Amino acid sequence: MSHYYYLIVGSGLFGATFAHLATKKGKKCLVIDKREHLGGNVYCEQIEGINVHKYGAHIFHTSNKEIWDFVNSIVEFNRYTNCPIANYKGKLYNLPFNMNTFYQMWGVHTPEEAKAKIETQKAEVLATLQGKEPQNLEEQALSLVGKDIFEYLIKEYTEKQWGRSCKDLPAFIIKRLPLRFTYDNNYFNDRYQGIPIGGYNKLTEGLLNGIECHTGIDFFNGNLDKNNPTPLCECWRDIASTLVYTGPLDQYFNYSLGRLDWRTVSFKTRIEETPNYQGNAVVNYTSHEQPFTRVIEHKHFEMFGQEVYDCPKTVISEEYSTEYHEGMEPYYPVNDHRNNTLADAYRQLAQQEPNVIFGGRLAQYRYFDMAPIIEEVMNITEM
Numbered sequence: 001m002s003h004y005y006y007l008i009v010g011s012g013l014f015g016a017t018f019a020h021l022a023t024k025k026g027k028k029c030l031v032i033d034k035r036e037h038l039g040g041n042v043y044c045e046q047i048e049g050i051n052v053h054k055y056g057a058h059i060f061h062t063s064n065k066e067i068w069d070f071v072n073s074i075v076e077f078n079r080y081t082n083c084p085i086a087n088y089k090g091k092l093y094n095l096p097f098n099m100n101t102f103y104q105m106w107g108v109h110t111p112e113e114a115k116a117k118i119e120t121q122k123a124e125v126l127a128t129l130q131g132k133e134p135q136n137l138e139e140q141a142l143s144l145v146g147k148d149i150f151e152y153l154i155k156e157y158t159e160k161q162w163g164r165s166c167k168d169l170p171a172f173i174i175k176r177l178p179l180r181f182t183y184d185n186n187y188f189n190d191r192y193q194g195i196p197i198g199g200y201n202k203l204t205e206g207l208l209n210g211i212e213c214h215t216g217i218d219f220f221n222g223n224l225d226k227n228n229p230t231p232l233c234e235c236w237r238d239i240a241s242t243l244v245y246t247g248p249l250d251q252y253f254n255y256s257l258g259r260l261d262w263r264t265v266s267f268k269t270r271i272e273e274t275p276n277y278q279g280n281a282v283v284n285y286t287s288h289e290q291p292f293t294r295v296i297e298h299k300h301f302e303m304f305g306q307e308v309y310d311c312p313k314t315v316i317s318e319e320y321s322t323e324y325h326e327g328m329e330p331y332y333p334v335n336d337h338r339n340n341t342l343a344d345a346y347r348q349l350a351q352q353e354p355n356v357i358f359g360g361r362l363a364q365y366r367y368f369d370m371a372p373i374i375e376e377v378m379n380i381t382e383m
Ligand code: FAD
Pocket: 009, 010, 011, 012, 013, 014, 015, 032, 033, 034, 035, 039, 040, 041, 042, 055, 056, 057, 058, 059, 060, 061, 217, 218, 219, 220, 246, 247, 248, 265, 331, 332, 359, 360, 361, 362, 368, 369, 370, 371, 373
């Protein structure tokens, strides 16, 4: 077998961007993925002419012009702007929390009226806190937006999403969501946002263009050489100088310190015989009446106006959030004390591993959006 500078395990955005930039620097790369396709979690499946986000809805957003220019140099991005709708027991509200939401909730028209209403809604929790910092998600949410919004749009959704009470979750989770006193339904504050024209597979294909890639090969069980039964994890040094590993951190060390926990999501996807099922890409179901957290209608990420009707059917996915068990897809790291401490211990082992780069969401055990993943790779100076 020929010799490679890098063996890259995982063809998600971290592995694909790494392979792209290293190849540009003249380093020979080999990419493997245990899935039957490239692209990791941004992979899309074509159904009825629609790009279906197989591993969950992905919206690219960043304020970093360098990252935006980089991804647009691979594939041009469209003008999609994420404006999810919340459905609470049949009534609809705009997200994130903004003047439209406050009007729908209380009938207030001006920012001044909305602020006054939120102040009265917050009074109870502020009295209880007596100047102390909010200690959990419930206290944080109540002291940010008050009790009506907490009850209608946060409490039950969060319980479904995380499988535990808002009192048992860290405050920072809810700080991701913007709170605005303008009529602006854009879910993100970032300057740039969109979806690759033609879908995310175009981004993956562009990044990996001309690079040797093999799918269906598990680093821990598989080998590219049919005459060699030794798994790649034991013999990779025979074929590459450096390993770029983007799989789960604990698995690399054979779970020697214990297993890390994950949250996972699953999807029920179906075709609907209508061109326009819910009129929006994302509808969150914020009450316990529905067991799923949200419904994604994939065509709205890439089709606008008449294009929606030119495509006669639609594909929707109900998203269910569940506890992770072995054999499921690991999605979100669990940010509690046990897991953070365990991940730190594994990170120390990782630092002592010669010629191995641990990168991406699974190997760093950190929740990264797509743009920060690309930024991480760009910041690796010795490539
Ligand atoms: P991944 O995409 O998970 O790639 C890792 C790859 O490694 C996988 O293909 C896997 O098969 C492979 N692999 C693992 N182990 C092995 C092995 N033993 N052998 C071979 N291959 C292996 N970010 C945003 O910016 N916007 C969003 O809207 C957004 N929505 C999201 C929604 C959901 C439900 C989730 C879970 C994430 C979302 N993200 C979003 C985050 C985004 O998915 C990540 O930032 C990005 O996919 C991380 O890329 P990665 O390469 O680290 O990991």
